Amino acid sequence: MKIAAIQMNSTLDRDANIASALELMTEAVRKGAELLVLPEVFNSRGDGGKLEQRAEPIPGPTTDALSEFAVSNEVAIIAGSIIEKSEDGAIYNTSAVIDASGAVAATYRKINLFDAQVGNPPIKESRLFSKGKDLTLVEINGWQIGLAICFDMRFPELFAEYRRAGAEVIVVPSAFTTPTGEAHWETLLRARAIETQCYIIAPNQCGVGAGATESYGHSLIVDPWGKVLKEGSEKSSEAIITNISKKRVQEVRIKIPIKL
Numbered sequence: 001m002k003i004a005a006i007q008m009n010s011t012l013d014r015d016a017n018i019a020s021a022l023e024l025m026t027e028a029v030r031k032g033a034e035l036l037v038l039p040e041v042f043n044s045r046g047d048g049g050k051l052e053q054r055a056e057p058i059p060g061p062t063t064d065a066l067s068e069f070a071v072s073n074e075v076a077i078i079a080g081s082i083i084e085k086s087e088d089g090a091i092y093n094t095s096a097v098i099d100a101s102g103a104v105a106a107t108y109r110k111i112n113l114f115d116a117q118v119g120n121p122p123i124k125e126s127r128l129f130s131k132g133k134d135l136t137l138v139e140i141n142g143w144q145i146g147l148a149i150c151f152d153m154r155f156p157e158l159f160a161e162y163r164r165a166g167a168e169v170i171v172v173p174s175a176f177t178t179p180t181g182e183a184h185w186e187t188l189l190r191a192r193a194i195e196t197q198c199y200i201i202a203p204n205q206c207g208v209g210a211g212a213t214e215s216y217g218h219s220l221i222v223d224p225w226g227k228v229l230k231e232g233s234e235k236s237s238e239a240i241i242t243n244i245s246k247k248r249v250q251e252v253r254i255k256i257p258i259k260l
Contacts, residue, residue, distance in 0.1 A: 008203075025239070040204075041175055042082075045175060066098050067104070077098040081110065108148070137167060147170075148171065153172050168246065169201060170192065182216065197256070221244075
């Protein structure tokens with residue numbers, strides 16, 4: 001299967017962000033991509049202000065636009081994350097899977113919220129979002145794919161659970177900051193690939209966007225051996241694309257049998 005990780009520099013402008021995502025996805029489809037993975041908060045990225053006003057249901061305006069694209073192009077999309085307003089009014093940082101029929105096939109609400117002081121002002125997602133509870137494993141084109149978001153990558157037990165459940169690919173859409181990215185981004189993602197013997201697909205935000213915190217870029221696709229197959233630039237919106245192979249997953253797991 002050919003996968004595209006879409007790197008973006010999203011702003012607060014939902015319509016502009018969706019238009020940018022559609023343009024990048026169109027480019028990826030022209031190159032043969034069958035599964036498109038968008039970054040965290042791809043449709044509205046800012047400093048947390050007026051979050052409730054920016055939140056939307058799933059399905060909702062953003063997933064509707066992606067569903068239309070999925071049907072027109074016969075592709076699946078993992079909508080990195082959307083600021084979701086649930087039926088009970090809670091706000092979640094939520095990834096949505098849209099299959100080639102245009103249906104929202106699955107969702108994942110970010111479990112591990114990013115509370116850290118890596119710059120000024122500090123970041124405290126737990127003041128903005130409710131915490132998700134459940135892992136989500138979904139089948140796309142015959143592949144078992146686990147869903148995670150950004151800060152989740154620091155919790156190897158979450159990834160081990162996906163491997164035990166049968167995952168062959170784990171996606172990690174992110175808005176990973178530059179200070180932590182320079183220190184930890186590649187190391188963490190390669191470690192999660194090596195530990196689980198899964199492909200890791202990690203589209204990241206880049207640039208400063210609407211907030212004061214700069215995102216690192218350098219989107220990555222890592223194979224089950226921990227080899228970086230594709231890496232994005234530091235500051236450009238772009239699609240990085242590669243083929244993934246079930247044979248490669250099997251080869252690695254035969255070489256070093258691991259029971260998690």
